[in-house]
Structure formats: structure tokens, C-alpha cells
Amino acid sequence: xxxxxxxxxxxxxxxxxxxxxxxxxxxxxxxxxxxxxxxxxxxxxxxxxxxxxxxxxxxxxxxxxxxxxxxxxxxxxxxxxxxxx
Numbered sequence: 001x002x003x004x005x006x007x008x009x010x011x012x013x014x015x016x017x018x019x020x021x022x023x024x025x026x027x028x029x030x031x032x033x034x035x036x037x038x039x040x041x042x043x044x045x046x047x048x049x050x051x052x053x054x055x056x057x058x059x060x061x062x063x064x065x066x067x068x069x070x071x072x073x074x075x076x077x078x079x080x081x082x083x084x085x
Contacts (some may be wrong), residue, residue: 002030002085005058007044015055021070025083029057052080060085 008015
């Protein structure tokens with residue numbers, strides 16, 4: 001199973017949506033709560049090429065994007081292959 005990381009904020013509906021999709025795939029990602037900012041937020045911005053919105057999802061270190069990007073991979077039938085790697 002691939003290593004999945006997700007940066008989230010409290011009360012973020014897009015974060016909840018992404019987490020539900022990952023959960024439905026049996027994935028327990030490493031979740032980093034950046035609600036209060038700090039070094040993990042700076043890390044996310046650097047890894048996500050300047051993107052500041054949440055969630056930001058990474059699969060095996062590869063930047064996937066946000067909730068809509070994750071859902072698009074699922075709809076295209078490509079998410080399972082990434083997660084199985």
C-alpha cells in the first residue's frame with residue numbers, strides 16, 4: 001500500500017470529503033492538522049508548489065492536489081492504482 005499524507009484544517013468540508021474517500025479505500029493517511037499554521041503549514045506550501053488551500057494530498061511523495069483532484073482520480077479510475085503502488 002502506498003504512503004498517503006494529507007494536510008488538513010479543522011472544520012474543512014473538503015478535508016472531510018477527501019478523508020472519507022481515502023477511508024472508503026481502506027487508507028489511513030498520515031494527517032497533518034495545520035489549523036494553527038506553524039512549520040507543517042510552511043512544509044505543505046513548499047511541497048505543494050505554493051498552494052495554500054487544504055487539503056493537500058500526497059501519495060508516495062507525489063503531489064496529488066486537493067479534494068477535487070483526488071475525486072477526479074477516483075472518477076477516472078486511476079486512484080486505486082496509485083494507492084496500490
